[in-house]
Amino acid sequence: MAGEQPIISVRGLHKWYSGVHALKGIDLDFRRDEAVGLVGDNGAGKSTLISILSGLVRPDEGQVIVEGEVVNMRGPRDAMNLGIETIYQYNSMVPNMSIARNLFIGREPLKWSLGGIGWLDQSRMSAESVEAIANVDLHLRSPEALVGELSGGQRQGVAIARAMHFKSKVMILDEPTNHLSVKETNKVIGFVRGLSAQNITGIFISHNMHHVFACCDRVVAMALGKVVLDKPVAETSIDEVQDVL
Amino acid sequence: MMRRALKAALQKPELAAGLLLLMMIVIFQIRSDGAFLSQANLRGVAGFLPEMALVAVGVTLLMICGEFDLSVGSVFAFAPMTMAVLMTFGWSFWPAFAAGLVACAFLGLLNGWITIRFAIPSFITTLGMLFMARSLTVVISGGFPPRLKVDAIPSELFVGFFGPGQIFRASFLWFLAIAVLIGLLLGRTNFGNWVRATGGFLPAAQALGIPTARVKIACFMICSVLAGFAGIIQVLRLGSPLPSLGEGLELQAVAAAVIGGASLQGGIGSILGGVIGALLIRTIDNGMVLSQVDSNWFKFAVGALTIFAVVGNAWLRKRGRAMKVEA
Numbered sequence: 001m002a003g004e005q006p007i008i009s010v011r012g013l014h015k016w017y018s019g020v021h022a023l024k025g026i027d028l029d030f031r032r033d034e035a036v037g038l039v040g041d042n043g044a045g046k047s048t049l050i051s052i053l054s055g056l057v058r059p060d061e062g063q064v065i066v067e068g069e070v071v072n073m074r075g076p077r078d079a080m081n082l083g084i085e086t087i088y089q090y091n092s093m094v095p096n097m098s099i100a101r102n103l104f105i106g107r108e109p110l111k112w113s114l115g116g117i118g119w120l121d122q123s124r125m126s127a128e129s130v131e132a133i134a135n136v137d138l139h140l141r142s143p144e145a146l147v148g149e150l151s152g153g154q155r156q157g158v159a160i161a162r163a164m165h166f167k168s169k170v171m172i173l174d175e176p177t178n179h180l181s182v183k184e185t186n187k188v189i190g191f192v193r194g195l196s197a198q199n200i201t202g203i204f205i206s207h208n209m210h211h212v213f214a215c216c217d218r219v220v221a222m223a224l225g226k227v228v229l230d231k232p233v234a235e236t237s238i239d240e241v242q243d244v245l
Numbered sequence: 246m247m248r249r250a251l252k253a254a255l256q257k258p259e260l261a262a263g264l265l266l267l268m269m270i271v272i273f274q275i276r277s278d279g280a281f282l283s284q285a286n287l288r289g290v291a292g293f294l295p296e297m298a299l300v301a302v303g304v305t306l307l308m309i310c311g312e313f314d315l316s317v318g319s320v321f322a323f324a325p326m327t328m329a330v331l332m333t334f335g336w337s338f339w340p341a342f343a344a345g346l347v348a349c350a351f352l353g354l355l356n357g358w359i360t361i362r363f364a365i366p367s368f369i370t371t372l373g374m375l376f377m378a379r380s381l382t383v384v385i386s387g388g389f390p391p392r393l394k395v396d397a398i399p400s401e402l403f404v405g406f407f408g409p410g411q412i413f414r415a416s417f418l419w420f421l422a423i424a425v426l427i428g429l430l431l432g433r434t435n436f437g438n439w440v441r442a443t444g445g446f447l448p449a450a451q452a453l454g455i456p457t458a459r460v461k462i463a464c465f466m467i468c469s470v471l472a473g474f475a476g477i478i479q480v481l482r483l484g485s486p487l488p489s490l491g492e493g494l495e496l497q498a499v500a501a502a503v504i505g506g507a508s509l510q511g512g513i514g515s516i517l518g519g520v521i522g523a524l525l526i527r528t529i530d531n532g533m534v535l536s537q538v539d540s541n542w543f544k545f546a547v548g549a550l551t552i553f554a555v556v557g558n559a560w561l562r563k564r565g566r567a568m569k570v571e572a
Contacts, residue, residue, distance in 0.1 A: 096441070118435055120437075
C-alpha cells in the first residue's frame with residue numbers, strides 16, 4: 001500500500017573512513033509525516049548517516065531508497081531535488097551574504113540564462129524571501145540584511161524558511177537547538193512538532209534527550225555505528241534510551 | 246532609515262579606497278598647480294590604467310572566490326609572446342591573438358585544477374606558475390623578442406586614440422566594458438552568487454550543492470585570460486613583446502584588489518573596489534611625478550597605502566557592523 005511505503009529507507013548501509021568503520025549495516029525506515037529523533041554520542045554514526053541522506057557522502061555499501069526507488073545521490077543537489085533538505089548546525093549560511101541571497105544559493109530564480117548561467121530575478125528573490133521568512137513566523141525587517149548580523153536562532157529560522165520555501169518532503173535538522181536561547185529552542189521544538197501537519201517528515205538530530213522527547217514521534221538511538229534502539233516515543237523513556245547508549 | 250543607509254555604506258568594501266582616491270586627487274591637483282586634472286595628464290593616466298586595472302579586476306574576482314593568483318604578471322608576458330611567436334610562423338593576427346588567450350585560459354585551468362585536486366594553497370600553485378610561465382615566455386621567445394609585424398595588426402582597435410581631443414585609448418573602452426561585464430557577472434548573475442558563497446563560506450556552498458571546484462576553476466581561468474589580454478594591450482602599445490613584461494605586476498594587482506576592499510579570506514570585495522584600487526595606484530604614480538616627488542618613493546607609497554587601506558577598511562566595517570539597527 002502506497003500510504004505505508006516509507007518515504008526514505010536505508011538498507012545495509014556501511015561506511016568506512018580511512019579504516020574506521022563508521023556505519024555498520026544500518027537498516028532504517030522513515031515513514032511519511034513522522035518526526036524521528038536521532039540520538040547518540042559523538043562518533044555513533046549519526047552525522048555519517050545524515051551526510052549520506054543529504055547527498056554529501058556516498059555509502060560504501062548498501063542502498064538508499066526514496067519513495068520506493070533506489071537512488072544514487074551524487075551530491076547535495078540530488079538530495080534537494082528529491083525533496084530532502086538538511087539544516088546543518090554551522091554550514092547552512094554564508095555570513096557575508098544577505099538573507100535573500102542565502103535563501104536562493106544554488107537555486108536562484110533567473111530572468112534568462114545561457115548554459116546554466118543567468119540573470120538573477122532580484123525582485124522575485126526579495127519578494128519570495130520576505131514571504132518565506134514570514135511563513136515561518138520570523139520577523140526580520142529586511143531581506144537585504146547580512147546573515148552574519150543575525151542571532152543564532154534567527155539564522156536557524158532562515159535556514160528553516162529556505163527548506164520550507166523549496167517544499168521539502170523530508171527535513172533533516174542537525175543539532176538545531178545548539179547554542180540557542182531557551183525561547184529560541186522552544187520555537188524550534190514547536191516547529192518540529194508542527195512538521196507532520198504540513199506533510200513533512202522530520203529527522204531531528206540532537207544531544208538533548210528532552211528536546212527529542214518534546215517533539216518527536218519516534219526515537220532512534222545509535223551507538224558505535226549501529227542502531228541500538230528504535231521505538232515510538234510513547235513506548236520508551238529517556239532512561240531507557242540513556243541505558244542503551 | 247538614515248542609519249540603515251549609513252550602515253550599509255560603511256560596510257561597502259570600496260569605501261575607504263574611494264575616499265582615499267578623492268583625497269589624493271585633491272592633494273595632487275593642488276600640489277601640481279592644476280596639472281593633474283589637465284586633459285593632457287588624464288590622457289596619460291587613462292592610457293596606462295587599463296593594463297594594470299584589467300589584471301586587478303581578474304585578481305579581485307578570484308580573491309572574492311577565496312583564491313589567489315601570483316602568476317598574473319608572468320601570464321601578462323606569456324600571452325603576447327605566444328601571439329608574437331605564432332605570428333612569426335605566419336599566423337595572422339586574430340588566430341594568434343585567440344591562441345594567446347586560449348593559452349592563458351589553459352594556464353588558469355592548470356592553476357585551478359592543481360590547487361583543488363591536490364588541496365594546496367593557491368599561493369603555492371600560482372607561485373610555481375609565476376616561475377614556469379615566465380620561463381616558458383623566455384623559452385618560446387628564443388632568447389630575444391620576435392619583431393611584431395605592426396602593419397599586420399589592427400592596433401587601432403586596441404590602443405588607438407579616439408574621443409574629444411583624442412583623450413582615450415581604445416584600451417580604456419575595452420577595460421571599461423570588461424570591468425562592467427565582470428562586475429555584472431559577480432553582482433547580478435547566479436554564477437556571481439556562487440562565487441561569493443564559495444569564497445564566503447566554502448562548507449555552506451558545498452552543502453548547498455554549488456559546484457565549488459568548477460566555480461573556482463572558472464575564476465582562475467577568467468583571471469588568467471584578463472591578465473593575458475592586458476599583456477597583449479601593453480605589447481600593442483609598446484610595439485614589442487619583451488619577456489620581462491609584467492614583472493612585479495602581480496603584487497600591484499593584489500595590492501589594488503586589497504586596497505579596494507577585497508579580503509584575502511574570500512567572500513568580501515567588489516570589482517569596483519579593484520578598479521578604484523588600480524586607479525589609486527596609478528594616481529599616486531602619476532601624481533608623485535607631477536608634484537616632483539622623487540619617484541623612488543612610489544613603491545613606498547603603494548606599500549603604505551595597502552596597509553593603510555586595509556586597516557581603514559577593517560575599521561570602517563567594524564563601525565558599520567557595530568551600528569545598531571533592527572534586523
